[in-house]
Amino acid sequence: MKRLTSTVCVSALTVAFATEAMATEWNVSLWGKRRAFTEHVHKLAELVEEKTDGEFTMNISYGGLSKNTENLDGISIFAFEMAQFCAGYHPDKNRAITVLELPFLGVNTLEEELAVSQAVYAxxxxxxxxxxxSAQLLMPTPMPQYNLVGTGEPRDELAEFDGMRVRATGGIGRAFEAVGAVPTSMTASEVYQAMEAGVIDTASFAQHAHLSFGTINEADWWTANLNPGTVNCPVVVNMDAYDALSDAEREALDSSIPAALDHYLANYGELLARWDSVLEEKDVEKVMISEEELDKFREIAGTPTHEAWIEELSAQGLPAQELYDLVMTTLEETRASN
Incomplete structure (x- = not known):
């Protein structure tokens, strides 16, 4: 009887260890704190865990695994399985997707941003x-057009951007530079202190980031309709990690992406709907730029920047014109289908 009990115990332990060994656990590198920008990652983790009965889980870390500017590097050396990064942090490493960061592409909604991003990713x-x-693009992080918050007197004319010190990355930074501003590409977590210390006059962010990183608390005004462009920040997975998933785990992951993005769009939509009340609560003036001034900005920083990007990346051997045309045709098709 004693021997039988021992055998049963050993068998139970073996099963327990085998079950534990079969479980898949991914580390996910994000930054800042949980916010509208990361809601699709949380929803994805929730859905995957549900579909696999807890056998495939994701540990989401905010800054504990890597700096935000080094997440792609971390993916490349398999330091973690999943991460989010922004193309503007290292445009030389992800040249092709910077087409989505060109200024004045004409993208107006989150749905349009999602459509053009998915087309380019494919x-x-x-x-x-x-x-x-060693990275595989998993899903976009569709964001609205960036706008400025600033200190001091509102800047509502293009001439007033001359010499303006602005936090802006990627194509948005090039757009402001074209009209005489002085852009800096500091990371999001550094921007509040830079504004507080007077190192920069203005900061270009989407609404969620102005809230999450506190720049709205330093602001005197907000440009409601400048809309110079946005930043593209995909969620990626390490290719070896993805390939190592079982068929069931891969199906759980892939099939959860649409629902995660739907959740993201709905959640971000709620933020946009209450943005005016946020401005009122923070006593931030809403500034509308005239169409005449916007036309000047587009003329100087729109088409010339697009043409320069196409020429530069074509010279590097990338199908730049093809990628640019893909964005334009996808935008047209998306609007036609709606």
Whole structure:
């Protein structure tokens, strides 16, 4: 009887260890804190855990695994399985997707941003470039057009941007530079202190980031309709980690992406709907730029920047014109379908 009991115990332990060994646990590198920008990642983790009965889980870390500017590097060396990064942090490493950061592309809604991002992510040139970093694009983080918060007197004319010290990355930074501003590409977590200390006059962010990183608390005004462009910040997975998933785990992950993005869009939509009340609560003046001034900005920083990007990346061997045309046709098709 004693021997039988021992055998049963050993068998139970073996099953327990085998079950534990079969479980899949991914580490996910984000930054800042949980906010509208990261809601799709949380929803994805929730859905995957539900679909696999807890056998596939994700540990989401905010800054504990890597700096935000080094998340792609972390993916490349398999320091973690999943991460979010922004193309503007290292445009030389993800040249192809910077087409989505060009100023004045004409994208007006989150749904349009999602559509053009997914189209570009599916292009072979994009997948090939990401593969150099052992990265596979999983899903976009569609954001609205960036706008400025600033200190002092509102700047509502293009001439007033001359010499303006602005936090702006990627194509948005180039747009402001074209009209005489002085852009800096400091990371999001550094911007509040820079504004507080007077190192910069203005900061270009989407609404969630002005809230999350506190720049709205330093602001005197907000440009409601400048809309120079946005930043593209995909969620990526390490290719080896993705390939190592079982068929059931991979199905759970892939099939959860649409619902995670739907959740993201709904959640961000709520933020946009209450943005005016946020401005009122923070006593921030809402500034509307005239159409005449916006036309000047588009003329100086729109098409010339697009043409320069196409020429530069084509010279580097990328199908830049093809990627740019893909954005334009996808935008047209998305609007036609709506």
């Amino acid at each position: 292009h072979p040139a994009v997948a090939n470039e990401m593969a150099q970093w």
